[in-house]
Amino acid sequence: MSNSTKLIHSIPVDPLTGAISVPIYQTSTFVQDAPGEHRGYDYARTNNPTRAALEKIAAELEQGHSGYAFGSGLAAIDAVVKLLQTGDEILAVDDIYGGAFRQFTHIYAKFGISVKYVDTTDASNVEHAISGKTKLVWLETPTNPTLKISDIAAIAKIAHQHGALLCIDNTFASPALQLPLNLGADIVIHSATKYLGGHSDLIAGLVITKTKELGDKIKFIQNACGAILAPHDSWLVIRGLETLYLRVREHCRNAAAVAAFLQTHPAVDQVYYPGLATHKNHDIAACQQTGFGGMVSFTLKQDTEAAAVTVVCGTQLFKLAESLGGVKSLLCHPATMTHKSIPVEQRRVAGVKDSLIRLSVGLEDAEDLVADIAQALGKL
Numbered sequence: 221m222s223n224s225t226k227l228i229h230s231i232p233v234d235p236l237t238g239a240i241s242v243p244i245y246q247t248s249t250f251v252q253d254a255p256g257e258h259r260g261y262d263y264a265r266t267n268n269p270t271r272a273a274l275e276k277i278a279a280e281l282e283q284g285h286s287g288y289a290f291g292s293g294l295a296a297i298d299a300v301v302k303l304l305q306t307g308d309e310i311l312a313v314d315d316i317y318g319g320a321f322r323q324f325t326h327i328y329a330k331f332g333i334s335v336k337y338v339d340t341t342d343a344s345n346v347e348h349a350i351s352g353k354t355k356l357v358w359l360e361t362p363t364n365p366t367l368k369i370s371d372i373a374a375i376a377k378i379a380h381q382h383g384a385l386l387c388i389d390n391t392f393a394s395p396a397l398q399l400p401l402n403l404g405a406d407i408v409i410h411s412a413t414k415y416l417g418g419h420s421d422l423i424a425g426l427v428i429t430k431t432k433e434l435g436d437k438i439k440f441i442q443n444a445c446g447a448i449l450a451p452h453d454s455w456l457v458i459r460g461l462e463t464l465y466l467r468v469r470e471h472c473r474n475a476a477a478v479a480a481f482l483q484t485h486p487a488v489d490q491v492y493y494p495g496l497a498t499h500k501n502h503d504i505a506a507c508q509q510t511g512f513g514g515m516v517s518f519t520l521k522q523d524t525e526a527a528a529v530t531v532v533c534g535t536q537l538f539k540l541a542e543s544l545g546g547v548k549s550l551l552c553h554p555a556t557m558t559h560k561s562i563p564v565e566q567r568r569v570a571g572v573k574d575s576l577i578r579l580s581v582g583l584e585d586a587e588d589l590v591a592d593i594a595q596a597l598g599k600l
């Protein structure tokens with residue numbers, strides 16, 4: 221049976237009523253028959269049936285053992301970092317999501333958890349940088365915003381040889397295109413705000429673990445720290461997941477069309493899309509992903525903030541907004557928006573140039589999207 225069929229049918233029919241949509245249990249507590257005698261649920265921070273349904277679906281979707289739903293992607297990341305203790309080190313991909321950078325650097329550094337950033341597209345950089353202190357290797361692949369690809373299987377081997385866990389932020393690829401746990405990762409996190417929710421109408425995060433042991437630790441942190449996803453938002457993520465494979469297939473098709481167009485445009489310098497044969501990491505993307513995703517970034521020949529602003533303010537269908545993975549196409553200027561919290565020197569090293577523009581290619585007609593970008597580039 222295909223993964224998309226499995227996903228649709230992993231969404232349970234309500235055993236009580238036969239409701240085909242998972243019911244929203246909007247409750248804080250559950251009545252007990254006698255002290256400690258309940259029907260599997262006692263208090264809704266600890267467990268809620270709607271959230272539990274999402275958590276089980278997510279675990280199956282990533283082919284892991286356990287899944288846990290959090291109030292945001294950053295809350296999911298936070299729960300994973302809380303597996304560590306003072307003195308431990310995180311080894312992370314250099315063009316990491318800005319919010320993860322901010323959390324690692326400005327929250328966890330003061331608790332004595334250090335972080336080292338390396339270009340993980342070359343696995344030997346991980347091999348060189350990893351030490352006895354490294355307890356967590358953190359990858360995004362593809363990365364945000366330059367869509368670098370790292371070899372999950374090779375880096376899993378290096379992490380495990382050194383006794384570190386490997387966590388993949390699978391937000392950009394989504395499980396429809398990439399299953400990191402099958403490639404050797406221990407943990408997957410998602411900003412479910414993006415492709416999993418898929419409709420730009422919620423903020424949510426997920427942690428999925430390969431083993432029960434790791435899952436139990438995340439569960440303990442989730443309950444102890446309390447950054448849970450609310451029942452209604454859990455339901456919205458489930459509702460989004462029903463069409464995940466369908467949406468991601470179209471996102472990929474549209475993104476490929478937009479990337480091909482950008483490559484031919486005289487005002488465009490570099491196009492970052494893992495599906496292009498010219499992409500530096502195309503081969504490894506083709507090997508570990510079943511598609512190349514809906515995100516495309518590009519720089520302008522005129523590499524200035526002003527030129528980028530002209531383009532991002534000149535589109536009509538592509539709306540200027542942070543975030544990605546929704547039905548409507550979005551675009552943003554990472555240097556002044558999503559990546560503002562990363563120091564400029566480090567931003568440049570990671571390839572976030574002043575004119576870099578990031579597109580989240582949505583589900584409109586590809587021809588309309590190409591025409592929109594063409595007229596915006598025409599304003600330069």
Ligand SMILES: *Cc1c(COP(=O)(O)O)cnc(C)c1O
Nearest residue numbers: 292293294317364391411413424
């Ligand atoms: C958006 C995003 C996050 C953070 O998720 P929130 O739901 O906004 O907290 C983490 N990683 C990546 C790659 C993202 O795009």
